[in-house]
Amino acid sequence: MTISLRHIFLVLQIILFLILRMNLNKRVEFSLADLKKGEKAIIKEISSDKVPLKLLEMGCLPGNEVEMLQLAPFKDPMYLNINGSHLAIRQETAKFVIIEKLVNG
Secondary structure, three states: OOOOHHHHHHHHHHHHHHHHHHHHOOEEEEEHHHOOOOOEEEEEEEOOOOOOHHHHHOOOOOOOEEEEEEEOOOOOOEEEEEOOEEEEEOHHHHOOEEEEEEOOO
16 A cells, blocks of 8 residues: 555645644633733632732632723733622732733734
8 A cells, every 4th residue: 555645735724724723722821900890710829928929819710711901101000800799900010910811812
């Protein structure tokens, strides 16, 4: 049995498709400060004790969904929706909240 170039090309196309599909669903870690307007993510961890307790009490906890609603003119503060609570937080605080989002949105 001989393998033609056509078969090799078909196999390479399938492999390329699978690699691209895996990369589109790859998860990447960011901080809350990296979100852009309209993006959503899941809070993974709070990396410092510099995050105010009030923020934690209002739902900024690991596992909760967060959406960037609005940015002030100089990107500070950020207006967020965290599990239905609308919060405004400063960029310096947002850097301590680690999130995970999909690369393709």
